[in-house]
Amino acid sequence: MFENKHVLIAGGTSGINLGIAKGFAAAGAKVSVFSRKQDKVDAAVAALSELGPQAHGGIADVREPEQVKATIAAAAAAQGPIDVLVSGAAGNFLAPAVTMSPNAFGSVVGIDLNGTFHVLRFAFEHLTKPGASIINISAPQAWVPMVAQAHVCAAKAGIDMLTKTLAMEWGPAGVRVNSLVPGPIEGTEGMDRLLVDKSRKAALAKTVPLGRLGQVEDCADVAMFLASDAARYVSGVVLPVDGGWSLGGATIAMGHMMGG
Ligand code: HXC
Numbered sequence: 001m002f003e004n005k006h007v008l009i010a011g012g013t014s015g016i017n018l019g020i021a022k023g024f025a026a027a028g029a030k031v032s033v034f035s036r037k038q039d040k041v042d043a044a045v046a047a048l049s050e051l052g053p054q055a056h057g058g059i060a061d062v063r064e065p066e067q068v069k070a071t072i073a074a075a076a077a078a079q080g081p082i083d084v085l086v087s088g089a090a091g092n093f094l095a096p097a098v099t100m101s102p103n104a105f106g107s108v109v110g111i112d113l114n115g116t117f118h119v120l121r122f123a124f125e126h127l128t129k130p131g132a133s134i135i136n137i138s139a140p141q142a143w144v145p146m147v148a149q150a151h152v153c154a155a156k157a158g159i160d161m162l163t164k165t166l167a168m169e170w171g172p173a174g175v176r177v178n179s180l181v182p183g184p185i186e187g188t189e190g191m192d193r194l195l196v197d198k199s200r201k202a203a204l205a206k207t208v209p210l211g212r213l214g215q216v217e218d219c220a221d222v223a224m225f226l227a228s229d230a231a232r233y234v235s236g237v238v239l240p241v242d243g244g245w246s247l248g249g250a251t252i253a254m255g256h257m258m259g260g
């Protein structure tokens with residue numbers, strides 16, 4: 001379905017983003033990923049090379065504009081114009097605002113929000129125009145306030161506004177921009193950091209209307225939908241992939257996640 005398409009995934013070396021990368025690779029895409037750690041990049045490229053036609057890896061900290069610019073340019077030189085761009089690098093930890101240092105707040109906003117801007121800003125010149133699809137990875141925290149998550153709530157809300165403003169700015173160039181919002185996804189770093197008391201996993205699942213935690217494949221399938229021709233008239237949307245969790249259960253779940 002994505003044969004001869006180049007899919008570039010910022011922060012695509014683990015968890016949900018790697019699951020999305022694997023989905024595209026298995027569907028025939030040339031996939032490029034980058035993140036900070038060489039060992040994670042090498043492992044991801046090896047796994048993606050087994051699934052798809054060709055994979056490419058790079059190193060960059062999304063907080064560093066020049067690194068992002070160079071790494072994206074190298075990916076485009078190696079694999080061609082970018083048909084699908086996924087921006088998913090993120091950081092998270094539980095920290096009440098009253099004890100959170102300015103650098104802690106700035107680190108998460110710097111990775112999630114500034115990083116997303118850097119990735120989109122420096123990928124634009126390499127996008128297939130018209131036709132490219134951009135998917136920003138957001139979180140329910142963008143509109144569901146959660147205690148000890150002030151940094152993530154602020155950053156992800158900002159990402160969703162970037163999605164909407166750039167959908168307006170870049171629509172005339174034939175570029176679609178959407179947010180994909182994972183819910184609580186099992187077996188990921190994000191869940192591990194927020195679910196303090198692991199014995200509460202089953203109780204957490206009950207706060208999801210569909211009655212289960214998500215899987216990375218749930219996100220990969222929707223990412224492929226958003227990137228496909230089936231979504232050709234979809235731009236500027238914030239699409240939850242959360243089993244209905246953000247309708248109310250996410251707020252209830254904070255007790256489980258905080259161990260309270
Ligand atoms: C309070 C903390 C902290 C914690 C770090 N800091 N961890 N403060 N509680 N648990 C503070 C540090 O003290 C420091 O501030 C500042 O944050 C930066 O920390 P560094 O370790 O120097 O930063 P860095 O090496 O750049 O690492 C960034 C990071 C790290 C975000 C802190 O955790 C990381 O690299 N995370 C990437 C992986 C990740 O988080 N994945 C989960 C994504 S899930 P001071 O003032 O001391 O200098 C997600 C949403 C999940 O995003 C939603 C689920 C529903």
Ligand code: NAP
Nearest residue numbers: 011013014015016035036037061062089090185188189190
């Ligand atoms: P993860 O495995 O920790 O993935 C984060 C990725 O970003 C890794 O590849 C990491 O690789 C990279 N990264 C982190 N900081 C970076 C930086 N400064 N520069 C470049 N790359 C960086 O986390 P996950 O739980 O799967 O989350 C993936 C995405 O889904 C995130 O956007 C997250 O906010 C979102 N999300 C997750 C959940 C969930 O249930 N897990 C729920 C809602 C939203 P390196 O360490 O090598 O840099």
